[in-house]
Amino acid sequence: MESEDDMHDANEVASVEEEDDYYSGGEEEEEDMDEEGGAEDDYDYSYDYGDEEDDDTGDYDFIANYSDDGDDVLASRSQKNYTILKEEDIQQRQEEDITKISTVLSIPREAACILLRRYNWSVNNVHEEWFADEERVRKAVGILEKPLVKTTNFKEATCLICFENYPCDSLRSAACAHLFCDACWKAYISTSINDGPGCLMLRCPDPSCGAAVGHDMINKLAPEEDKEKYRRYLLRSYVEDSRKIKWCPAPGCDSAVEYVVGSGSYDVTCSCLYSFCWNCTEEAHRPVDCETVAKWVLKNSAESENMNWILANSKPCPKCKRPIEKNQGCMHMTCTPPCKFEFCWLCLGSWSDHGERTGGFYACNRYEAAKQEGVYDEAERRREMAKNSLERYTHYYERWASNQSSRQKALADLHQMQSIHLEKLSEVQSQPESQLKFIIEAWQQIVECRRVLKWTYAYGYYLPEHEHTKKQFFEYLQGEAEAGLERLHQCAEKELMNYLNSDGPSKDFNDFRTKLAGLTSVTRNYFENLVRALENGLSDVDSQAVCNKMSSKNVAGSSKAKGGRGKGSSKTSTSVRNTDDSGNWACDQCTYVNVRSVSTCHMCHHRR
Amino acid sequence: MQASRARLFKEYKEVQREKVADPDIQLVCDDSNIFKWTALIKGPSETPYDGGVFQLAFSVPEQYPLQPPQVRFLTKIFHPNVHFKTGEICLDILKNAWSPAWTLQSVCRAIIALMAHPEPDSPLNCDSGNLLRSGDIRGYQSMARMYTRLAAMPKKG
Numbered sequence: 001m002e003s004e005d006d007m008h009d010a011n012e013v014a015s016v017e018e019e020d021d022y023y024s025g026g027e028e029e030e031e032d033m034d035e036e037g038g039a040e041d042d043y044d045y046s047y048d049y050g051d052e053e054d055d056d057t058g059d060y061d062f063i064a065n066y067s068d069d070g071d072d073v074l075a076s077r078s079q080k081n082y083t084i085l086k087e088e089d090i091q092q093r094q095e096e097d098i099t100k101i102s103t104v105l106s107i108p109r110e111a112a113c114i115l116l117r118r119y120n121w122s123v124n125n126v127h128e129e130w131f132a133d134e135e136r137v138r139k140a141v142g143i144l145e146k147p148l149v150k151t152t153n154f155k156e157a158t159c160l161i162c163f164e165n166y167p168c169d170s171l172r173s174a175a176c177a178h179l180f181c182d183a184c185w186k187a188y189i190s191t192s193i194n195d196g197p198g199c200l201m202l203r204c205p206d207p208s209c210g211a212a213v214g215h216d217m218i219n220k221l222a223p224e225e226d227k228e229k230y231r232r233y234l235l236r237s238y239v240e241d242s243r244k245i246k247w248c249p250a251p252g253c254d255s256a257v258e259y260v261v262g263s264g265s266y267d268v269t270c271s272c273l274y275s276f277c278w279n280c281t282e283e284a285h286r287p288v289d290c291e292t293v294a295k296w297v298l299k300n301s302a303e304s305e306n307m308n309w310i311l312a313n314s315k316p317c318p319k320c321k322r323p324i325e326k327n328q329g330c331m332h333m334t335c336t337p338p339c340k341f342e343f344c345w346l347c348l349g350s351w352s353d354h355g356e357r358t359g360g361f362y363a364c365n366r367y368e369a370a371k372q373e374g375v376y377d378e379a380e381r382r383r384e385m386a387k388n389s390l391e392r393y394t395h396y397y398e399r400w401a402s403n404q405s406s407r408q409k410a411l412a413d414l415h416q417m418q419s420i421h422l423e424k425l426s427e428v429q430s431q432p433e434s435q436l437k438f439i440i441e442a443w444q445q446i447v448e449c450r451r452v453l454k455w456t457y458a459y460g461y462y463l464p465e466h467e468h469t470k471k472q473f474f475e476y477l478q479g480e481a482e483a484g485l486e487r488l489h490q491c492a493e494k495e496l497m498n499y500l501n502s503d504g505p506s507k508d509f510n511d512f513r514t515k516l517a518g519l520t521s522v523t524r525n526y527f528e529n530l531v532r533a534l535e536n537g538l539s540d541v542d543s544q545a546v547c548n549k550m551s552s553k554n555v556a557g558s559s560k561a562k563g564g565r566g567k568g569s570s571k572t573s574t575s576v577r578n579t580d581d582s583g584n585w586a587c588d589q590c591t592y593v594n595v596r597s598v599s600t601c602h603m604c605h606h607r608r
Numbered sequence: 609m610q611a612s613r614a615r616l617f618k619e620y621k622e623v624q625r626e627k628v629a630d631p632d633i634q635l636v637c638d639d640s641n642i643f644k645w646t647a648l649i650k651g652p653s654e655t656p657y658d659g660g661v662f663q664l665a666f667s668v669p670e671q672y673p674l675q676p677p678q679v680r681f682l683t684k685i686f687h688p689n690v691h692f693k694t695g696e697i698c699l700d701i702l703k704n705a706w707s708p709a710w711t712l713q714s715v716c717r718a719i720i721a722l723m724a725h726p727e728p729d730s731p732l733n734c735d736s737g738n739l740l741r742s743g744d745i746r747g748y749q750s751m752a753r754m755y756t757r758l759a760a761m762p763k764k765g
Contacts, residue, residue: 161673161708162611163618178709187611188708191674207707330689330698332730354729 081263110214120241142212144175176211198337250274287534288455296458400457407450414443612672643668652724656752660760676706684759688737
């Protein structure tokens with residue numbers, strides 16, 4: 001098993017390296033640019049479009065190769081630091097693990113299954129524990145070494161549940177000597193299965209006996225429906241107990257995602273195409289961190305009555321976060337299986353921390369002390385204040401929500417494009433569909449950008465009020481991003497229509513291709529930089545706050561005056577260096593590579 | 609329903625036979641409803657409950673014995689794990705540690721054991737729990753004793 005571990009480690013290292021690649025875009029041309037941008041100064045989101053003269057050729061290649069590279073990017077992304085597991089894959093892995101344990105420890109498969117379940121399906125843990133102290137492990141999980149000798153000297157025996165007498169051979173027991181009749185066994189098993197996943201740890205009904213009841217008993221005694229439930233619980237436990245696998249949260253999706261822990265970005269895309277954050281299982285939310293998303297999501301639902309009720313009447317289990325309603329009993333709470341976390345209702349601390357030291361159990365002193373110090377009042381007041389600033393919240397929420405619905409719309413358009421328009425366009429313009437991939441990529445980019453943009457509003461909401469420079473800079477970046485995305489969206493939606501509805505092949509279709517592909521890559525770059533900048537917490541604003549205060553203000557000011565870059569820039573500098581061999585020239589402002597014949601940038605109308 | 613009735617009937621017959629065997633417990637089935645039982649238990653000796661007779665009310669669910677019966681004290685008792693007002697009992701075997709192999713009789717035995725060995729770490733009666741936890745055994749005992757005299761003993765004279 002050690003060898004397997006080693007392999008695993010090797011994999012991890014490999015994926016981490018790959019991950020770096022992913023961050024920098026996965027394409028060499030882009031990487032060059034990133035390195036340069038990074039080395040010089042991170043403060044270049046707004047200038048990325050045109051300031052680096054040396055990048056021209058790179059950029060040109062990038063556009064030319066774009067349709068070829070696109071596939072690699074998509075393909076390599078899905079093999080990065082995570083694996084998609086279908087239900088069959090999970091089942092297969094589970095079976096393999098059971099077989100492994102069963103052969104190595106020479107125990108029946110049912111016992112191996114119980115053992116694995118107890119140690120969260122970690123083959124290594126089972127080995128470690130078992131070989132450290134087999135006796136103790138056997139006792140803990142209820143796998144008895146030898147079935148105890150049954151007292152079958154008598155012809156008849158009493159079922160210990162219904163107290164009826166039966167012939168001995170019609171009574172059953174787990175690996176112990178406690179006999180019960182089939183009817184009672186069935187009822188016992190069925191009750192337990194319908195009680196929840198706790199049935200995976202079912203024991204002999206005798207209170208003093210810990211003998212485990214395994215899959216074999218369930219199969220013999222449970223009705224089909226319950227067997228299926230048990231099977232599902234077992235499957236679920238394989239995913240839910242594992243710290244490396246999580247279910248895809250998309251409705252109706254049965255896949256799970258295995259993630260190499262500690263390998264960078266948590267964003268994963270399931271085979272159902274749903275992108276989500278593996279860490280918090282909310283939808284993908286870069287550049288915003290999980291904590292902010294949780295706050296934001298809670299906030300979004302906090303206005304609803306449901307949430308108010310849950311807030312007023314329940315507390316989340318400190319470990320598994322399921323809301324718990326306390327309906328009776330003492331302050332010593334035990335969460336339902338599989339969590340079973342024991343905690344104090346008042347302070348939500350672990351019960352094991354409570355004792356003489358903390359002063360007591362029932363009127364938890366930690367809670368009292370914290371309350372006096374104002375910790376809990378503080379939380380209350382914050383909630384109150386948040387309600388008061390509802391207006392501010394609404395501002396951000398509306399924009400968040402409208403980007404969300406734009407994204408849904410774009411997603412639908414993308415599907416329509418793929419399923420209907422692409423074919424038509426291919427015929428009208430006499431272009432093979434494979435040559436039209438740039439359109440799909442443009443739409444995919446739009447969908448992705450809408451997602452990022454959406455989360456920037458959550459980001460903006462939680463940006464501290466007092467950090468004015470940061471806020472200003474953030475709003476500037478956001479405004480630019482929005483403007484850039486609008487341009488791309490406009491091009492992919494409106495301009496495309498002309499080509500779609502024309503009678504025959506259009507002459508300037510190739511120009512359109514160059515323009516849209518260019519816009520796509522420019523927008524992608526901009527958004528990737530934006531995401532990185534926000535993930536860094538706009539840290540360069542801190543370091544450069546003093547020297548850049550003025551200039552950043554100017555930038556922000558001028559952008560407001562102009563209403564975003566691209567609409568009538570006043571900059572008129574010309575750069576002869578920005579041309580390549582074929583005479584094509586890269587726009588000073590947006591880096592878009594224009595054909596020789598035009599003198600204003602096709603993209604941003606900036607003059608050459 | 610039928611299974612629970614049959615099982616309760618078995619327990620009923622068992623109780624009739626064992627009555628003499630366990631003098632501390634007297635289980636009585638309601639005349640008209642086999643799902644309602646009451647029990648009289650004697651306070652265990654060498655505890656402040658010694659000499660008292662406590663009445664318990666059992667309400668047996670239809671899923672019995674797969675589900676535990678609901679039990680509460682009808683007699684007022686000062687005990688960390690019994691709610692002073694409602695008589696509700698905090699005992700694991702009546703909640704998640706229930707097993708269908710337990711009987712009403714064994715539940716009574718478990719409650720007697722709980723009276724002798726209070727569990728102040730999960731208290732329902734905070735005052736009582738506080739006394740025990742702060743080490744004031746004497747205070748706890750005298751309170752428990754007083755309530756035993758007031759509520760669980762036949763009035764003299």
